[in-house]
Amino acid sequence: MLAALAYFLLPLFWLVVASTKSTEDLFTTFGLWFSDSPRLFTNIYGTLTHDGGIFAHWMLNTVVYAVVSALGAALLAAAAGYGFAKFRFRGHSAAFNAVLGAIMVPTTALAIPTYLLFAQVGLVNTPWAVILPSLVSPFGFYLMRVYAQDAVPDSILEAARLDGASEVRIFFRIVMRLLAPGLVTVVLFTLVATWNNYLLPLIMLNDPSLYPVTVGLASWGSQAVGGGSGANSDMLALLLTGSTLSVVPLVVAFLLLQRYWQSGLATGGVKG
Template identity: 80%
Template sequence: MTTTTSPPAVAPTVAKPVGTGPTKKRPNRRSTPLTIAMLAALAYFLLPLFWLLIASTKSTRDLFNSFGLWFSDAPQLLSNIKATFAQDDGVFLHWLRNTVMYAGVSAVGAALLAAAAGYGFAKFRFRGDRAAFNLVLGAVMVPTTALAIPTYLLFAQAGLVNTPWAIILPSLVNPFGLYLMRVYAEDAIPDSLLEAARIDGAGEARIFFRIALRLLAPGLVTVLLFTLVATWNNYFLPLIMLNDPDLYPITVGLASWADQTQNGGAGAGSDMLALVVTGSLISVVPLVVAFLMLQRYWQSGLATGGVKQ
């Protein structure tokens, strides 16, 4: 009699849901020296702004007689702002308009020129391209103050001194922006996309303005912000180029107010020093607003440019 043995029963396997297993905790890594260094850097950058905000609420007398990093007994920020815009028949507002015009036109023009030149260096090959780009890199190392006097002599011969063009035209040339756009264009614009556009019959100008410029937008905003800040804070070039107070930017205008305070012997009894401090605070506000509005564009531009595609 033959007996058959049935195979042993196998217990069914139940699949565990994903994520229910034991998870490893990330090590909580902290570096005390790095934390201290970060706090020191934060204080280095924010402390002057905090002092400027506090000082703008004080009179000239309180600037000398009260603690610099705290408010006085009688804050007067609004009255200081009103007095700043009313001083010398509202010339501060005129300086502010000049600065916006100089910085805005220079930033847009420099960003477009840097994008066009960077795109050309990145996507076209021509005789002497490496030598020309090395010349651009060498120009990055030249300080702008060393070029101020030759630029003045050149503009004097052209009859452009004491005109807005004396500030705008030199600011359009941005070697660092060109270098940045060239590095960014190499990875941001695929060669296959350009070849497809050429096969479809698009010209080089149309390819640049309709395709390349859109892909270069984050890097373009980065160059625009750098040029905007550089032109907004430029002091030496307007100082030697402009003689008419109606053409002054904020930097030169506030410096002229400070000179009046020192040369006139006003000292602590005059309100002019408080107006200079308040005007400095007002001049910082547009730059802060510009960075807050455009930060997502230039941050993505720097991040994308640092990743090899």
């Protein structure tokens, strides 16, 4: 456990420490400890004001991409998972097996075909080019299908139908509440995946004002350590500080949502 803890936290600790140093101190002081002249707030100010505050714009783009994708993916996964769990229709097994097969396909293999499809409909270099592919989550669908199988009792559905409730009302008024823990799980997974997504935005976007923070920081990295006459070593401190700032929202989101996730999973276990 200690080895696993060190494996996950040591790079994060180094990143936090490095974001408090100047570019010169990064190469002259011990990497895992602070310098004698910490300049965290100076680095943060420089990161947020560099190039007209483009980093804050990248962060805003990332928040929009991640939040919209996470909420949309959770809703679609809940609807599809509930449908496959509680309804039987022609091609049910074949369609479900197709989704399971889609989980095994790496997203990198789909990047170029997705780009070609979006180019044909004129969505390249728009926010939809990042959001729409992120709305479809085979893993989220599979998770919600398994969760809905036991979390949504058939007796409740039958009682609602006898009372005259439509299927749409049953889904939004009853099923969505029962699936809340699973929804939070899908939201967290999709939020992290979209926030950290690099390849898809890199392929789809060529306007720096539309970049998420991953692609934006990569462009800074090429300026800092790209070599040649265009390299700017002073960008290295801003790059590390920006990387630290980009992690903070994910940590906050997980800390805020984990209690709902854990309590919901515990409740589901008791019901089982």
